[in-house]
Amino acid sequence: MLPQLVRRVGLMIFTVWGAVSLTFVILRLAPGDQATVQLGPDATAADVSALREELGLNRPMLVQYLDYLGSAITGDFGESYRFRESAMTVVLDRFPATVLLTVTASALALTIGLLLGVLAGRSPGRLVDRVISGITLVMQAIPSFWSGIMLILLMALTLRLLPSAGSGDLRHLVLPAITLAIPFTAIVARITRSSVAEVTTEPYILTARSKGLSERAVLTRHAVRNSVIPVVTIVSLHIGTLMGGAVIVEQVFAWEGVGSLLVGAVGNRDYAIVQAATVLLAIVVVTMNLLADVLNSRLDPRIRAGATTS
Amino acid sequence: MMSGSQREESRRVSAGTLRVRDLTIVLPGPRGMADVVDGVSFDMVEGRTTGLIGESGSGKSLTAMALVGLIPDTGVVRGQxxxxxxxxxxxxxxxxxxxxxxEIxxxxQDPSTALNPTMTIGDQVGExxxxxGLSRSQARERAADLLDHVGIPDAAARxxxxxxEFSGGMRQRAMIALALAGQPRFILADEPTTALDVTVQARILDLLGRLRDEDHLSMLLVSHDLRVMSHVADDLVVMYAGRVCERGGAKAVLNRPLHPYTDALVRSVPSVHVESAIADPLPGSPANPFDRPAGCPFHPRCPLAEDRCRTEVPALREIVPGRFSACHFAELAERTSDSGAEELR
Structure with missing residues (x-):
């Protein structure tokens, strides 16, 4: 168990490092940098290169990269030139809002997705299944920026029920959470559907019926639990998708979380913020994946056995 | 041991007998609905093991499932x-x-897939x-008793x-304990040893026999394996392409088959004692139940087949007391049959 855990943590660190490095390179490949943005379009070339010199941006990329990694390891992710504050502090300030949004959206998506998936999967090919499969296909295909704008038009502008943007009280949470939940619900529902449809053909389901159990007991006690195992695995792989979705949704609804901060920072070439936000999101994703594995080993005794013997 | 007429007397209908009459199962097939089981009748008599034998596609497992109402919703079941x-x-x-x-x-067949992988053995047996209305601890205690009853060592701890975490044989024992938990009078064992190692098979069959006697059960043993049948079955129902072709006391049927299909089955079983290992394999392939040949379904493979067999469906007739055969020439077989069945004993 212990060597496996060590390996696992090593892999997590490797993943975060990979995300940081990729972001570092991609950011610097984009045209423009802090100096050009800060000085504006009217600045002379001499001014720009003077500022570059001052900021250390004219050093070779490898030197900058190693310098950045060196301080990142000690927990120093640099200073945001716009906020004039430690970048990680700025990002962490915005983090609770993103957590609130993604947790609410996940709760919505898991509840509705599992329900729809079980309903469809227990009678594959029937009308319920075809209707649900059709709906979830559409939900998965709609881009979040579009469904977000449509929700704003309907709920905020036409019906005037909810605020269109901002992040004050809970009423502000409703629309972005729904927007973010839509594609995630579809993913959960579709995986659950195929998993339930497969599990209900297993011989042990026939065994359960042969005991004289009600269909409800067969479904809840025998089918659902076994169906959830692959759902947890695949859903955990989509946590990154959820985080990416949060970036877009926060931007659409001006939700003051890490996502909207990140988009603004990319525009301003505020490297420190972009990198700090990337590190944080990467850590969230790998941690959630680990939690999903732990949950699965609780659900499936065969995985538990495999983990202790290897 | 018993003659046919004695057996017929002991078969007086009691509450402990499950009677299957004219059972017909219609399922959707590649070309519309087809009666994959057609007019099957037999009795499961208290304290006896009835063997239901046939090749794959003969409808034997479907017949068993129909007794507990576990035929897919798309199917239609008629008869009694x-x-x-x-x-x-x-x-x-x-x-x-x-x-x-x-009750039943x-x-x-396969205990490695027929048991829920995420539920403890005890919970499944005690469910x-x-x-x-038993409490969790009561059910657990009773489950331990049942596991002990079917010969699982250290049952309380397991x-x-x-x-x-169980071996194949132990899993099948647990499956049997699960079947006994509701104290039924009838057990339908669908190929209970097919998925197991040969060495384990005999022990499971012995266990089933012991339980039948101790707990006064009637057992239906569904199998394609004639050797298993010859060891365990008291009565035998031979099925081919969804119909019964022969029925009677197991020893009598195996020693003097009254249907060419039974005869061919018996001859096809290789004998361990004799040099010529594979005796006489059954020619041709089993009839497709969704596309059953006209007349006697066995006629394309039958050495005795004549024109009549291609058009006229043979009725299941009592040839000698207690012995039924669905062959136009069963009387002929009755007089001449002296097959190599003695090997099976």
Whole structure:
């Protein structure tokens, strides 16, 4: 168990490092940098290169990269030139809002997705299944920026029920959470559907019926639990998708979380913020994946056995 | 041991007998609905093991599933399944749920897939008792007793184990304990040893025989394996392409088959004692139940087939007391048959 855990943590660190490095390179490949943005379009070339010199941006990329990694390891992710504050502090300030949004959206998506998936999967090919499969296909295909704008038009502008943007009280949470939940619900529902449809053909389901159990007991006690195992695995792989979705949704609804901060920072070439936000999101994703594995080993005794013997 | 007429006398209908009459199962096939089981009748007599034998596609497993009402919703089941005076085919869903497990229960073929991988053995065995209102600890205790009853060593400690922690034979024992939990009078064992190692098979068959005697059960043993049948079955029902072709006491049927199919089956079994290992393999391939040949379904493979067999469906007739055969020439077979069946004994 212990060597496996060590390996696992090593892999997590490797993943975060990979995300940081990729972001570092991609950011610097984009045209423009802090100096050009800060000085504006009217600045002379001499001014720009003077500022570059001052900021250390004219050093070779490898030197900058190693310098950045060196301080990142000690927990120093640099200073945001716009906020004039430690970048990680700025990002962490915005983090609770993103957590609130993604947790609410996940709760919505898991509840509705599992329900729809079980309903469809227990009678594959029937009308319920075809209707649900059709709906979830559409939900998965709609881009979040579009469904977000449509929700704003309907709920905020036409019906005037909810605020269109901002992040004050809970009423502000409703629309972005729904927007973010839509594609995630579809993913959960579709995986659950195929998993339930497969599990209900297993011989042990026939065994359960042969005991004289009600269909409800067969479904809840025998089918659902076994169906959830692959759902947890695949859903955990989509946590990154959820985080990416949060970036877009926060931007659409001006939700003051890490996502909207990140988009603004990319525009301003505020490297420190972009990198700090990337590190944080990467850590969230790998941690959630680990939690999903732990949950699965609780659900499936065969995985538990495999983990202790290897 | 018993002659046919004695056997017929002992077969007086009691509450402990499950009578299957004219059972017909219609399922959707590649070319519309087809009666894959057609007019099957037999009795499961108290304290006896009835063997249901046939090749794959003969409809033997479907027949067994129909007795507990577990035919897919797309199928239609006709005829009668009489438990005492009650026709189970007319029983409602709620009543059938009561029957399953409590009156008739099933031992499935492959215990590695027929047991829920994420539930402890104890919980699976005790589940039906929990349904009846026993507390968790009572059900667990009873499950341990049942596991002990079917010969699982150290049962009390193993109720908390999961199926993957058991060997194949132990899993099948647990499956049997699960079937016994509701104290049924009838056990349907669907190929209960097919998925097991040969060395384990005999022990499981012995266990089933012992339980039948100790717990006064009637057993239906569904198998394609003639050797298994010759060891365990008291009565035999031979099925081909969804129909019964021969029925009677097991020893009599195997020693003097009254149907060319039974005869061919018996001859096809290689004998361990004799040099010529593979005796006489059955020619041709089994009839497709969705596309059954006209007349006698066995005629394309039958050495005795004549024109009549290609057009006229042979009725199941009593040839000698207690012996039924669905062959136009059963009387001929009765006079001449002296097959190599002695090997099986």
């Amino acid at each position: 399944v009489l438990l005492g005076d009650e026709d189970l085919l007319k029983a409602g869903r709620a009543r059938m749920r009561q029957v399953r497990g409590a 229960s099933v031992v499935f 039906i008792l929990r349904e009846r 109720v908390g184990a999961y199926p993957h």
